[in-house]
Amino acid sequence: MAARVDLDGKPIKPLTICMIGAGGFIGSHLCEKLMAETPHKVLALDVYSDKIKHLLEPAGAHPWSDRIQFHRLNIKNDSRLEGLIKMSDLTINLAAICTPADYNTRPLDTIYSNFIDALPVVKYCSENNKRLIHFSTCEVYGKTIGSFLPKDSPLRKEPEYFVLKEDESPCIFGPIEKQRWSYACAKQLIERLIYAEGAENGLEFTIVRPFNWIGPRMDFIPGIDGPSEGVPRVLACFSNNLLRHEPLKLVDGGVSQRTFVYIKDAIEAVMLMIENPARANGHIFNVGNPNNEVTVRQLAEMMTDVYSKVSGEPSLEEPTVDVSSQEFYGAGYDDSDKRIPDMTIINKQLGWDPKTSLWDLLESTLTYQHRTYAEAMKQAIAKPAAN
Numbered sequence: 001m002a003a004r005v006d007l008d009g010k011p012i013k014p015l016t017i018c019m020i021g022a023g024g025f026i027g028s029h030l031c032e033k034l035m036a037e038t039p040h041k042v043l044a045l046d047v048y049s050d051k052i053k054h055l056l057e058p059a060g061a062h063p064w065s066d067r068i069q070f071h072r073l074n075i076k077n078d079s080r081l082e083g084l085i086k087m088s089d090l091t092i093n094l095a096a097i098c099t100p101a102d103y104n105t106r107p108l109d110t111i112y113s114n115f116i117d118a119l120p121v122v123k124y125c126s127e128n129n130k131r132l133i134h135f136s137t138c139e140v141y142g143k144t145i146g147s148f149l150p151k152d153s154p155l156r157k158e159p160e161y162f163v164l165k166e167d168e169s170p171c172i173f174g175p176i177e178k179q180r181w182s183y184a185c186a187k188q189l190i191e192r193l194i195y196a197e198g199a200e201n202g203l204e205f206t207i208v209r210p211f212n213w214i215g216p217r218m219d220f221i222p223g224i225d226g227p228s229e230g231v232p233r234v235l236a237c238f239s240n241n242l243l244r245h246e247p248l249k250l251v252d253g254g255v256s257q258r259t260f261v262y263i264k265d266a267i268e269a270v271m272l273m274i275e276n277p278a279r280a281n282g283h284i285f286n287v288g289n290p291n292n293e294v295t296v297r298q299l300a301e302m303m304t305d306v307y308s309k310v311s312g313e314p315s316l317e318e319p320t321v322d323v324s325s326q327e328f329y330g331a332g333y334d335d336s337d338k339r340i341p342d343m344t345i346i347n348k349q350l351g352w353d354p355k356t357s358l359w360d361l362l363e364s365t366l367t368y369q370h371r372t373y374a375e376a377m378k379q380a381i382a383k384p385a386a387n
């Protein structure tokens with residue numbers, strides 16, 4: 001492997017990385033990249049390993065086999081955590097409950113997972129002088145300032161009323177009874193704690209705010225590789241509907257807007273943070289693709305077209321159906337109206353820009369979904385329900 005250099009031309013020395021939540025969607029892509037393209041070593045911590053099985057098994061069979069070690073543990077209650085952080089140069093914390101269907105129905109688990117369970121990780125990094133890259137979320141911005149203006153106000157079109165900036169935008173959440181914001185609020189408080197550890201105790205940290213990263217291995221398909229009644233994030237919900245040839249459900253009219261970034265583009269940004277500590281430490285980074293904005297309805301329409309192309313199956317005459325948030329998520333749901341990341345800071349510090357268009361990233365992702373699940377879905381539908 002050619003010697004790696006950082007953005008300032010300095011050689012990068014091989015690191016040992018303690019990756020918590022390595023078995024999840026983002027963790028699996030980050031492990032893949034680190035194994036295939038770098039000399040770094042990963043201590044992969046998670047309660048699940050299915051999504052990184054291909055990197056771990058068969059034992060000893062891959063060129064990277066001696067550089068990845070899986071530790072099955074729950075960070076809530078495992079005394080091995082501090083030792084693993086101490087053995088590493090860098091800790092990356094991805095562990096979280098991060099599915100909107102949980103925020104209003106399991107608010108306690110959500111708050112514990114995103115704040116309380118992350119506390120020891122921050123403490124061990126700070127006490128042992130270890131660098132921390134912590135995964136927060138774009139949800140910390142909550143709603144845009146523009147959403148509070150009258151519907152017909154021309155100011156709504158002005159970027160200063162909706163573009164989300166790390167160092168300027170306020171965090172605007174709904175009332176406490178809208179438990180949707182339990183996640184965003186817990187993430188905001190852990191960000192503030194990490195920032196304070198940096199200011200008062202010199203913790204070297206980087207905070208990542210992902211803006212809807214999507215791609216293969218995101219979440220699960222209900223009834224195939226996850227619970228039948230489970231509600232994953234929108235990519236997996238719509239994939240499930242497409243695989244079942246049923247209409248895609250639009251919550252509250254599908255008017256909310258999102259920007260989607262391809263997981264492989266976003267992983268490049270994380271790699272730059274890992275390998276350029278002098279440029280990344282002390283910063284909060286938006287990581288998203290401001291060029292890929294759609295309403296949820298437009299996303300549903302595009303996914304329907306792309307899926308028809310990659311599967312060769314015609315789409316339904318009525319490809320979407322409206323559903324209320326009360327019916328879909330239950331009481332206490334609320335929504336972010338619009339999410340455009342400002343890219344100035346990440347661009348200046350790390351020179352990173354996203355590349356993949358929404359159509360292209362949906363084409364590769366839905367090709368993966370079709371190859372991975374279409375056959376299993378056919379069999380599941382054909383089989384009479386077991387009970």
Ligand SMILES: NC(=O)c1ccc[n+]([C@@H]2O[C@H](COP(=O)([O-])OP(=O)(O)OC[C@H]3O[C@@H](n4cnc5c(N)ncnc54)[C@H](O)[C@@H]3O)[C@@H](O)[C@H]2O)c1
Pocket residue numbers: 020021022023024025026027045046047048073074075076093094095096097098113117135136137138139209210211212213214219
């Ligand atoms: N995917 C996105 O677009 C997105 C957007 C915003 C924020 N994030 C943040 O990025 C991080 C990773 O997200 P993801 O999409 O990969 O989610 P994910 O659910 O696929 O991955 C999280 C992983 O953490 C593990 N985990 C959770 N609690 C744990 C515990 N107590 N002990 C050990 N392991 C535990 C889970 O088993 C899972 O494998 C999360 O912090 C999430 O809030 C992701």
Ligand SMILES: O=c1ccn([C@@H]2O[C@H](COP(=O)(O)OP(=O)(O)O[C@H]3OC[C@@H](O)[C@H](O)[C@H]3O)[C@@H](O)[C@H]2O)c(=O)[nH]1
Pocket residue numbers: 098099100136137138139210211212232233234235237238249250251252254256258296335336
């Ligand atoms: O079947 C569905 C699923 C979802 N939706 C809508 O699609 C939009 C996106 O929903 P997602 O499930 O992907 O989640 P959100 O974008 O709201 O939040 C996500 O953002 C960033 C991360 O922190 C988390 O991964 C998650 O909180 C929401 O407006 C939701 O109401 C539907 O209309 N139909």
